[in-house]
Amino acid sequence: MSRLLVIESSPRTADSFSRKLTRTAVDLALSADPNLQIVRRDLAAEPIPHLSEATIVAMRTPRPHLTEAQRAALDLSDFLTDEVLGADRLLVGAPMHNFGVPSALKAYIDHIARAGLTFSYSAEGRPQGLLTGKSALILTSAGGVYSEGHAASLDFVSPYLRSVFGVLGVATEFIHIEGVAFGPDAAAAAVAQAETALAKSGWAGALAA
Numbered sequence: 614m615s616r617l618l619v620i621e622s623s624p625r626t627a628d629s630f631s632r633k634l635t636r637t638a639v640d641l642a643l644s645a646d647p648n649l650q651i652v653r654r655d656l657a658a659e660p661i662p663h664l665s666e667a668t669i670v671a672m673r674t675p676r677p678h679l680t681e682a683q684r685a686a687l688d689l690s691d692f693l694t695d696e697v698l699g700a701d702r703l704l705v706g707a708p709m710h711n712f713g714v715p716s717a718l719k720a721y722i723d724h725i726a727r728a729g730l731t732f733s734y735s736a737e738g739r740p741q742g743l744l745t746g747k748s749a750l751i752l753t754s755a756g757g758v759y760s761e762g763h764a765a766s767l768d769f770v771s772p773y774l775r776s777v778f779g780v781l782g783v784a785t786e787f788i789h790i791e792g793v794a795f796g797p798d799a800a801a802a803a804v805a806q807a808e809t810a811l812a813k814s815g816w817a818g819a820l821a822a
């Protein structure tokens with residue numbers, strides 16, 4: 614049985630464009646594979662705290678040397694890391710907030726980017742992903758348009774997520790909903806375009822395979 618980890622990061626619920634598209638993607642995936650196991654990680658409903666000093670120290674301490682308190686400081690990060698290690702594919706809803714990802718998503722990534730667990734360093738000190746064989750479909754939403762035009766250089770969502778998941782060994786694919794701030798018609802057209810891209814992407818087929 615294949616497992617899909619769905620990561621939501623919009624604080625908005627009913628009106629969220631990224632959540633609307635992740636719902637469509639999950640529906641498509643389930644219609645292709647009714648046995649697909651869905652695991653949900655909603656970073657707005659259950660916020661992940663920023664890394665504390667205690668957690669950072671524990672992350673850098675060899676496991677056999679961890680104190681009881683350091684083990685406890687790693688509990689959440691260990692849980693989230695196991696969750697991502699146990700997934701076959703990831704589906705990420707990623708709104709643009711001030712040109713980057715929502716801080717909730719950044720905080721989550723800080724917990725799952727773990728040397729020795731989700732990436733390692735080569736002899737030359739280069740990071741190498743340990744989440745190999747996994748891929749992520751990332752559904753972004755933004756008020757403006759960043760895939761082309763004068764604002765493209767302000768997009769720190771796609772390059773960041775492509776880079777950080779790439780370092781972890783996860784291949785990324787993106788579908789964008791953009792220009793939702795240009796009025797309801799523009800928003801509806803952007804959603805329709807993204808839904809078409811999703812249907813054509815082979816996403817559900819790849820999960821069922």
Ligand SMILES: Cc1cc2nc3c(=O)[nH]c(=O)nc-3n(C[C@H](O)[C@H](O)[C@H](O)COP(=O)(O)O)c2cc1C
Pocket residue numbers: 623624625628629630631632707708709710711712713754755756757758793
């Ligand atoms: C706090 C905040 C910051 C935002 N910053 C940007 C931005 O920098 N550029 C942009 O084009 N849109 C920005 N927006 C608009 C959102 O990207 C847009 O509403 C998008 O649809 C949010 O995704 P969601 O509908 O899934 O919540 C911002 C929205 C919020 C709430």
